Amino acid sequence: MGFAQVVGGTRHVFPDLRTLLARATPLRSGDVLAGVAADSAQQRVAAQRALADLPLAHFLDEAVIPYEADEVTRLILDRHDAAAFAPVRHLTVGGFRDWLLAVPGDLAPLAPGLTPEMVAAVSKICRLQDLVAIAAKCRVTTRFRNTLGLPGRLSIRLQPNDPVDDPRGVAAAILDGLLLGAGDAVIGVNPASDNIDTTMRVLDLLDAVRERYAIPTQSCVLAHVTTSLLAIERGAPVDLVFQSIGGTEGVNRSFGVSLTLLREAREAALALRRGTIGDNVMYFETGQGSALSADAHQGCDQQTIEARAYAVAREFSPLLVNSVVGFIGPEYLFDGKQITRAGLEDHFCGKLLGLPMGVDVCYTNHAEADQDDMDGLLTLLGVAGVTYVMGVPGADDVMLAYQSTSFHDGLYLRAALGRRPAPEFEAWMETMGIEAASGAGELPGRLAPALVGLA
Amino acid sequence: MSAPTRWTELRRFTAARVALGRAGNGLPTAAHLDFQEAHAQARDAVHSSLDAGALEAALATLGLPVVRVASQALDRRAYLLRPDLGRRLRVADRDRLPAAPGALLFVVADGLCATGVQAQAPALIAAAIPLLRRTGLEIAPVVVADQARVALGDEIGGAMGAAMVAMLIGERPGLTALDSLGAYLTWDPRPGRTDAERNCISNIRPGGLSPAQAAEKLAWLAGAARRLGETGVALKDEQPAGVMLPP
Numbered sequence: 001m002g003f004a005q006v007v008g009g010t011r012h013v014f015p016d017l018r019t020l021l022a023r024a025t026p027l028r029s030g031d032v033l034a035g036v037a038a039d040s041a042q043q044r045v046a047a048q049r050a051l052a053d054l055p056l057a058h059f060l061d062e063a064v065i066p067y068e069a070d071e072v073t074r075l076i077l078d079r080h081d082a083a084a085f086a087p088v089r090h091l092t093v094g095g096f097r098d099w100l101l102a103v104p105g106d107l108a109p110l111a112p113g114l115t116p117e118m119v120a121a122v123s124k125i126c127r128l129q130d131l132v133a134i135a136a137k138c139r140v141t142t143r144f145r146n147t148l149g150l151p152g153r154l155s156i157r158l159q160p161n162d163p164v165d166d167p168r169g170v171a172a173a174i175l176d177g178l179l180l181g182a183g184d185a186v187i188g189v190n191p192a193s194d195n196i197d198t199t200m201r202v203l204d205l206l207d208a209v210r211e212r213y214a215i216p217t218q219s220c221v222l223a224h225v226t227t228s229l230l231a232i233e234r235g236a237p238v239d240l241v242f243q244s245i246g247g248t249e250g251v252n253r254s255f256g257v258s259l260t261l262l263r264e265a266r267e268a269a270l271a272l273r274r275g276t277i278g279d280n281v282m283y284f285e286t287g288q289g290s291a292l293s294a295d296a297h298q299g300c301d302q303q304t305i306e307a308r309a310y311a312v313a314r315e316f317s318p319l320l321v322n323s324v325v326g327f328i329g330p331e332y333l334f335d336g337k338q339i340t341r342a343g344l345e346d347h348f349c350g351k352l353l354g355l356p357m358g359v360d361v362c363y364t365n366h367a368e369a370d371q372d373d374m375d376g377l378l379t380l381l382g383v384a385g386v387t388y389v390m391g392v393p394g395a396d397d398v399m400l401a402y403q404s405t406s407f408h409d410g411l412y413l414r415a416a417l418g419r420r421p422a423p424e425f426e427a428w429m430e431t432m433g434i435e436a437a438s439g440a441g442e443l444p445g446r447l448a449p450a451l452v453g454l455a
Numbered sequence: 456m457s458a459p460t461r462w463t464e465l466r467r468f469t470a471a472r473v474a475l476g477r478a479g480n481g482l483p484t485a486a487h488l489d490f491q492e493a494h495a496q497a498r499d500a501v502h503s504s505l506d507a508g509a510l511e512a513a514l515a516t517l518g519l520p521v522v523r524v525a526s527q528a529l530d531r532r533a534y535l536l537r538p539d540l541g542r543r544l545r546v547a548d549r550d551r552l553p554a555a556p557g558a559l560l561f562v563v564a565d566g567l568c569a570t571g572v573q574a575q576a577p578a579l580i581a582a583a584i585p586l587l588r589r590t591g592l593e594i595a596p597v598v599v600a601d602q603a604r605v606a607l608g609d610e611i612g613g614a615m616g617a618a619m620v621a622m623l624i625g626e627r628p629g630l631t632a633l634d635s636l637g638a639y640l641t642w643d644p645r646p647g648r649t650d651a652e653r654n655c656i657s658n659i660r661p662g663g664l665s666p667a668q669a670a671e672k673l674a675w676l677a678g679a680a681r682r683l684g685e686t687g688v689a690l691k692d693e694q695p696a697g698v699m700l701p702p
Contacts, residue, residue: 394472
């Protein structure tokens with residue numbers, strides 16, 4: 001089925017849903033690279049008008065990637081909850097935008113009734129303030145050793161990466177982060193190598209730090225899921241299983257994963273019963289552009305595929321999900337403007353689909369972006385109610401060679417918006433004398449560096 | 456040394472920007488401007504290029520001939536916006552590649568920053584060759600590639616008939632590491648290989664993995680790849696970690 005719209009005296013025709021979605025997407029380099037972007041500003045608006053007129057129910061009849069050919073499509077359609085969809089079933093995409101803006105209260109009950117393509121579609125006709133205002137209405141709460149996503153809270157993933165996985169380098173960065181209020185979302189290390197021994201060592205280190213300081217949080221080594229499975233088999237203390245995921249079967253294959261493998265990993269982590277107050281044991285990262293990068297985008301725009309990755313994530317009840325929005329580079333998101341919009345879209349789509357959505361507010365040195373762009377996106381996400389952001393010493397990740405948000409940025413955002421850490425973590429900070437000591441040169445006695453091997 | 460009692464002492468343990476102090480919730484001015492300076496340097500490093508003559512001279516001392524090629528990305532802007540062009544060999548260069556059936560092929564490529572490649576690729580190759588020859592592997596002539604992405608090695612390796620390709624390529628420059636080299640090992644290289652079919656050694660640079668340590672790891676992976684007949688997620692890096700972690 002095709003779509004047509006007249007704009008400026010020209011009739012624009014879009015042969016199918018995936019093309020309509022792609023042409024309606026605000027400009028970004030990755031869609032130009034894929035050859036799916038609109039040819040002109042007017043064609044883009046024509047697509048947006050046609051999209052706005054499309055009934056939401058149409059998304060249940062036309063898949064952007066065929067059902068038979070892709071396990072992510074099958075997951076999306078098989079899991080669709082018609083009862084949850086009922087309140088908005090009669091709406092068009094444009095009517096849905098108006099409804100989302102006007103409706104009071106929590107949007108969480110709607111999530112199982114929405115498909116990724118529906119939320120991607122409505123995001124394409126939203127301005128930044130719409131993406132902020134609507135996402136702020138979504139409540140998503142998850143638990144492992146603490147409670148994430150409560151109203152008035154903002155959590156930080158402490159990201160103490162080290163270029164050679166040196167345990168003392170990791171420990172020093174953890175201590176620095178804890179002293180600046182970071183670590184309630186997770187203490188999560190990206191290992192420099194996917195070596196099983198290294199992964200086991202870093203897992204042991206993180207668990208020792210958590211136990212010796214008695215921190216009510218969870219740890220994670222962001223190794224490939226098969227490495228984590230091996231670590232579990234060998235008895236390592238795995239709290240959360242991490243994996244990068246994408247929105248098509250093909251991109252997941254390029255990551256070396258499938259739904260079956262993710263299911264197996266979740267079951268292995270659940271069997272360890274390490275969560276004290278909840279059993280959200282998965283941690284996923286995503287990011288616009290990964291499908292094209294793996295040549296697995298199937299003619300779709302990168303933002304629609306990104307939203308489909310959230311359908312994969314929600315199947316596994318994760319504790320944390322974040323887009324690494326500016327990490328992939330300028331061929332997908334060219335500059336600060338494109339990164340900002342994409343970060344807000346990802347947060348919006350994730351939240352509407354019911355995920356505990358964080359964002360790695362970040363950029364690489366080959367992108368046209370700088371700290372000012374990050375301050376803007378960070379602040380917008382804070383207003384939108386982002387579940388967590390990253391905390392990296394001085395915003396400079398010395399292992400992954402990109403700039404994310406700093407521990408200081410987390411302090412800024414919490415202060416600017418009156419947000420607090422997860423309640424269990426906040427109480428722990430008080431016990432340890434962290435806020436009282438903050439800014440003074442002395443380390444609080446209860447956080448003795450020797451306890452974590454720094455001597 | 457005794458255990459630290461002051462925040463600033465954490466700097467002993469890491470090159471990361473720890474113990475920066477606070478001005479309210481923000482960074483003190485000096486730390487803020489240090490960051491801005493590092494970012495300016497990194498921005499310039501993205502636009503650095505390989506000195507092929509110097510590389511050729513360094514590799515000649517190892518007895519390795521060098522072939523120079525380029526991708527289809529004609530300049531830096533095209534390279535940044537069109538990674539697909541950086542993965543394809545310039546058509547005229549294809550005929551200049553010698554056959555090297557069954558050999559291990561090193562491709563030395565600028566990637567996102569040439570500085571570290573220039574400094575570390577010859578040292579890594581020099582350290583790796585005796586280890587690789589011990590396992591009976593032939594070493595192909597070295598290919599030096601401009602405006603290259605990792606997957607360019609697949610087309611080059613495929614054209615030469617190499618058993619595997621070790622792509623030594625400049626990583627995206629960070630603020631603290633402007634000179635980092637990555638090594639990507641791919642068994643049976645040919646266009647269409649995915650990233651899950653490679654093994655990667657990253658952060659080869661002063662303060663990270665030394666060229667000698669990286670060479671050891673590469674040789675281990677190459678040996679394992681040959682036994683297994685593949686690289687990627689199927690080849691778990693089970694080399695004992697003790698050798699790479701400082702005591």
